[in-house]
Amino acid sequence: MGRTYLESDPATFPQPVEAPEGAPNIVLILLDDAGFGQFGTFGGGVPSPTMDRLRDEGLHFNRFHTTALCSPTRAALITGRNHHSASFAGITEIATGYDGYCCILPKSTGTVGEVLRQNGYMTAWIGKNHNTPTWETSSVGPFDRWANGLGFDYFYGFNAGDMNHWNPLLFENRDLVPGSQDPDYHLTEDLADKAIDWLRRSATIAPDKPYFLYVAPGATHAPHQVPKEWIDRFEGEFDDGWDAYRERTLARQKELGVVPQDTQLTERSAGLPAWDELNDEQRRLYSRMMEVFAAFGAHADHHMGRIIDAVKSLPNADNTLIIYIAGDNGSSAEGGLEGSLCENMFFNGFPESWEDNILAIDELGGPKHFNHFPASWAHAMNTPFQWTKQVASHFGGTRNPMLISWPDRITDAGALRDQFLHVIDIVPTIYEVCGITPPTELNGVQQKPIEGISFADALLSGDAKGKRSTQYFELACNRGLYHDGWMASAPSFVPWNPNRQEWDPDKAVWELYDITKDFSQANDLAAEHPEKLRQLQDMWWVEASKYNALPLDWRGTIRMNAEEMGRPNLNAGRTSVTYYPGTIALPDAACLPMLNKSWIITADIEVPDGAADGMIVTHGGLEGGYGLYLRDGKPTFVYNFLSVERPTVVASEPLAPGRTTLVVEFEYDGGGMGKGATVTLSAGGAQLAQARLDRTVPIQFALGEGLDIGMDTGSPIDFTYQMPFAYTGTIHSVRIDLETEAPVTA
Known part of the structure; x- marks a missing residue:
């Protein structure tokens, strides 16, 4: 480097890393x-x-x-x-x-x-x-x-x-x-x-x-x-x-x-x-x-x-x-x-x-x-x-x-x-x-x-x-160990039954296969070679400890419930969240946990002149969840019970144009998971309709879909509308309140 570029070597740029020669x-x-x-x-x-x-x-x-x-x-x-x-x-x-x-x-x-x-x-x-x-x-x-x-x-x-x-x-x-x-x-x-x-x-x-x-x-x-x-x-x-x-x-x-x-x-x-x-x-x-x-x-x-x-x-x-x-x-x-x-x-x-x-x-x-x-x-x-x-x-x-x-x-x-x-x-x-x-x-x-x-x-x-x-x-307590041509196998739970019972790993039955001669694991040799089986069983515990496979956990579908398992959640400790337009595709794990409890949705909206249609708030989709929307101006609440039932609460008359507060009160029966509930739909303080749900979703609303405000992304909550079913009026906010010791009121 000289005092000026005229007195310096030619400039060079830092070169990007190149893959090894001939790398495929x-x-x-x-x-x-x-x-x-x-x-x-x-x-x-x-x-x-x-x-x-x-x-x-x-x-x-x-x-x-x-x-x-x-x-x-x-x-x-x-x-x-x-x-x-x-x-x-x-x-x-x-x-x-x-x-x-x-x-x-x-x-x-x-x-x-x-x-x-x-x-x-x-x-x-x-x-x-x-x-x-x-x-x-x-x-x-x-x-x-x-x-x-x-x-x-x-x-x-x-x-x-x-x-x-x-x-x-x-x-x-x-x-x-x-x-x-x-x-x-x-x-x-x-x-x-x-x-x-x-x-x-x-x-x-x-x-x-x-x-x-x-x-x-x-x-x-x-x-x-x-x-x-x-x-x-x-x-x-x-x-x-x-x-x-x-x-x-x-x-x-x-x-x-x-x-x-x-x-x-x-x-x-x-x-x-x-x-x-x-x-x-x-x-x-x-x-x-x-x-x-x-x-x-x-x-x-x-x-x-x-x-x-x-x-x-x-x-x-x-x-x-x-x-x-x-x-x-x-x-x-x-x-x-x-x-x-x-x-x-x-x-x-x-x-x-x-x-x-x-x-x-x-x-x-x-x-x-x-x-x-x-x-x-x-x-x-x-x-x-x-x-x-x-x-x-x-x-x-x-x-x-x-x-x-x-x-x-x-x-x-x-x-x-x-x-x-x-x-x-x-x-x-x-x-x-x-x-x-x-x-x-x-x-x-x-x-x-x-x-x-x-x-x-x-x-x-x-x-x-x-x-x-x-x-x-190891997967869900189903365990195996391969070693030098032998395979020790201990099936523990059948995968077609999601509701598992208590289980004792020390009482699990192990099988033994010589896969150098038995490609498909057709012949259990556990009775003929107990010493070999014992060796592989002991090795399994060593490998499990070495690679973080412990502790064994045999709980079934309950592990799908994030609240029950205490998984991280951005809403941890909150009982009320206010959502605004533009909130779409919010994953379930970032939403308030609404299962197995009472809650209230309060939507501050403006109803336009003429046709008033579209989604106010929805959580889930084809496989389960709920949706609150207007159809021909009539407030409608749909509860999708795992695509088997879709109880619907519909107002008899369309809302008048102008600003109003649309409320859904979900009163849960209690007494366990997946119990019934009463749903009340109101607007401007006046009750519009009410319905009874005999059962509700216990573990999770949907597999890959979350919450949307003002439209519906992913799959529809029911099949009465075309996606994305954007609301034709204005949404100022949607608040969701979970029941506390003193029930929340709108």
């Missing part, structure tokens, strides 16, 4: 709630041409494992640490304050997105984010655990466990996306479009930078919603039922070579009915539910194929590592034994009946229902294994198909790999193939060691040996 592009696709025997590539009955293509040009893996539930698998997938180490022993909606269970991703478990971003990659996350604490998903954040804060330059998707595919609640980065007015809109197609747009834009603007694209479409998690023309393709395909499906699938799996020829079909898991035990009407309903599910899966694979097509059309396509994982856990039994029209019924502890559900058979897959097939179909999707999603003790809950393509480096295209792998092994594999050393410190925070083991050598050589000798499993 990476595309990571993760489907939802999909079983080992679901898709055709692994012998199932759902066509999957995109997976077929990746198998034929790359590798397929038949001993890849997840955690048995979505948020835990996703936390492990993006950090390379076990799910309890990453504080995700369950989904965010059942978080408790214990270290391994709080669902607050520690800064010491930096994500693959952040590490790649700091090593010269462009990063994007499209679709489901179920790794942000529910109480941090409001418009005031904090945002450091949203996708952008976890190392992803671009995010387009939803912050919830599942989403209505016809009327989703979406964010682009941190901004709420307006609802689509396209009558043919579907979420999976939209997500594929956004992924393709990002790929093309990135390749155009920065062609020399590699990219990391993470796509998590949310399919095939409930609700099973898909265009009818896709459903029609599967008419009659599953009329012979789930038992015949399992037999056919295992035969196809052996023919394809994705299971050993001596693999046995496991017995139907205890408590699930045989197809032959059903009556004709049950079989008709359940066949249709499976047709909808198959269409949903085929539709998802098709749109993932569109993303792959876009990747293949870009420069440097052959140096793109594509990882396609068919499921974050096994197929889901959360539809209960008789199937479901509203999955939120399950999470509130209510069973459904086929007699009620068959009345909607022609509407399944459409916008009116949050439907889910019966548990026995989920079990069949996991052929040849026992059990389903949530059961971490057995491969029906944890073993998922994985396809990997990398044309530049994989030389034995079409080959099968059978190393025992776990989802935590993905991150270290990515780091190794990219030439990146995992940081010991990230953004000033000392990092936990990566707990996964790279299998990069298995991508390049068919002779590579498996490196994982031990892996523990």
